[in-house]
Amino acid sequence: xxxxxxxxWVDEENIETDDDGEFTRQESAFRDRIGPGEAxxxxxxxxxxxxxRACPWAHRVAMTRALKGLDAAIxxxxxxxxxxDDGWEFSDTYPDPHHDVDFLRELYVRADPEFTxxxxxxxxxDLQTETAVNNESEEVMRMLDVAGHELATRxxxxxxxxxxxxxxxxxxxxxxxINNGVYRxxxxxxxxxxxxxxDDLFDALDRYDDRLADQRYLVGDVLTEADLxxxxxxxxxxxxxxxxxxxxxxxxxxxxxxWGYTKDIYTTPGIEGTVNVxxxxxxxxxxxxxxxxxxxxxxxxxxxxxxGHDRDQLxxxxxxxxxxx
Numbered sequence: 591x592x593x594x595x596x597x598x599w600v601d602e603e604n605i606e607t608d609d610d611g612e613f614t615r616q617e618s619a620f621r622d623r624i625g626p627g628e629a630x631x632x633x634x635x636x637x638x639x640x641x642x643r644a645c646p647w648a649h650r651v652a653m654t655r656a657l658k659g660l661d662a663a664i665x666x667x668x669x670x671x672x673x674x675d676d677g678w679e680f681s682d683t684y685p686d687p688h689h690d691v692d693f694l695r696e697l698y699v700r701a702d703p704e705f706t707x708x709x710x711x712x713x714x715x716d717l718q719t720e721t722a723v724n725n726e727s728e729e730v731m732r733m734l735d736v737a738g739h740e741l742a743t744r745x746x747x748x749x750x751x752x753x754x755x756x757x758x759x760x761x762x763x764x765x766x767x768i769n770n771g772v773y774r775x776x777x778x779x780x781x782x783x784x785x786x787x788x789d790d791l792f793d794a795l796d797r798y799d800d801r802l803a804d805q806r807y808l809v810g811d812v813l814t815e816a817d818l819x820x821x822x823x824x825x826x827x828x829x830x831x832x833x834x835x836x837x838x839x840x841x842x843x844x845x846x847x848x849w850g851y852t853k854d855i856y857t858t859p860g861i862e863g864t865v866n867v868x869x870x871x872x873x874x875x876x877x878x879x880x881x882x883x884x885x886x887x888x889x890x891x892x893x894x895x896x897x898g899h900d901r902d903q904l905x906x907x908x909x910x911x912x913x914x915x
Contacts, residue, residue, distance in 0.1 A: 592675055593708045597699050601675055611780025613773055613787075616707050618726035619698075620714075625737035630716055630723050634663040634741050637723065638688060639730075640697070640713040642678065643866035644671045644873030646769065646822035647727035648712040653818045654734045656860045657912065659743030664734065669694055669711065671869035673877040677709050688717060697722065728761065731815055744911040748815045756809045760816035764808075767794035769823050776835025776881065784836070792839050795848060802847040804904070806854070811906025813858065821855040824848060825865055828891055830874040834881060843893060854901035859912045865895075 592601045606614045624630045624637065639655065641648035655664060667687050669678040678694040680686045691697060695709040701722035714723040714730050724730050735748045749757055766774075767790040774787035798820070801808070808816040823831070827842045843849045855861060875887045907913070 592677060594695055594698060594705050596706055597703045599676070599695060607777065607779045607783070611778055611783035613770075613777040613779075613783070615770060615773070616710075618710070618724075618729075619705065619707055620701065620722040620725045621729065622723045623729070623737070624714075624723060624733045628737075632737050632740060633718075635665075636716060636718050637664050638715045638717055639664060639666040640669065640686075640694060640711055640715065641666060642669050642671060642673075642711045642873065643864075643869040645711050646826055647710070649822040649825075649864060650727055650815075650818045651712045651730045651734065652864045653822070653861060654731045654748060654815070656864050657744065657748065657858075657909075658734065658738065658746050660734060660738055660741060662743070663741035664738065671866075671873045673873065678711060688715075728819070731818065735815060744909075746909045746911050748813065748818070750812060750814070753809050753812060753814060757814045757816050760808045760814075761819050764794065764798070764816070764820055764823075767791055768798075769819060772823060772827070772831040772835050772837055775837050776831070776878075788837060788839060791837060795840070795842075795845065799845045799847045802851050806851075806901055806904040806906045811904075813855075813906075813908055817855055821852065821861075824852045825856060825895070826870050826874075828893055829867060829871050833888065834874050834878070841891075850899040850901050853895050853897060853899040856895040857899075858908045862896075 592599065606616060608614050622629045624632055639651065641652055652666070655661065655666065668684045670681050670684055676693050680692055689697065694711070694713065697713065697715065698705045698709045700720065710725055712727055712730055713725045716723050724733070732749065739747070771787055771791040771794065775784055775791060778784035778787055805811065807813055808820060824842050827837070831837045832841050842852055856865065872887055875882050876885045879885060
């Protein structure tokens with residue numbers, strides 16, 4: 591993948607892997623925080639989110655913003671769903687509303703003229719000081735949820751007191767085998783690395799399918815950040831990870847509980863509008879020429895995330911503020 595090296599754009603075909611062929615994800619570069627006593631204060635209208643509807647990491651942030659009703663307080667714009675040799679780009683359809691730039695990498699260099707790495711989404715930008723705040727999805731999700739709560743128009747708490755340790759535990763537990771596991775499988779450069787990733791992935795999916803047999807959400811009866819992190823992978827799974835990343839041991843719609851859980855989250859008020867299957871499918875199949883040299887985009891599968899589920903028979907449900915929206 592092409593990247594910036596000390597602020598200069600370098601064309602590369604290489605995907606980061608270690609000596610064993612294992613995919614290695616780069617560390618996020620911007621790690622400042624919004625909140626009381628932090629470098630960036632909580633202020634409505636000050637911050638802007640750059641996301642792709644295709645990216646699962648950006649998706650968890652977009653869902654948090656939507657569920658909490660932060661649309662007016664924190665603005666948002668998209669990049670083009672397909673990422674070619676110049677990285678994430680803006681266009682007439684998806685312009686940067688605040689800067690005269692063509693590519694997301696230009697903002698990374700504005701924030702750090704010596705930046706080295708791949709420009710990624712989400713990117714939380716401070717419009718007042720004209721710099722990047724944070725591009726680590728889990729941290730941005732948490733900032734919007736906790737620090738942004740005073741700006742929210744809905745009383746939705748995705749990191750509730752009494753559940754926080756378990757929310758953190760679930761987010762950590764699903765990250766490597768599931769959220770990142772699909773990438774470990776898809777970008778593996780050795781059979782052994784691929785086999786390890788697929789084994790880890792489906793062991794974890796089987797375990798969570800069992801866990802969800804008698805509880806509605808990952809930590810019991812309340813919707814939390816952990817569910818958004820899990821859903822962002824599951825909603826993409828059958829369309830792209832199953833085939834494009836060779837995670838084809840089983841599809842999510844073949845799981846008794848994970849499939850109902852996916853539909854339950856999708857039909858939660860506010861979630862459906864954050865999902866763009868067309869962007870998801872086009873991004874993966876057209877962007878990864880190393881995996882799909884002809885860039886052919888499949889026409890299936892035909893999946894209905896709105897069909898009925900019986901998850902509402904389990905204790906708990908969406909926050910009351912969402913049920914009234």
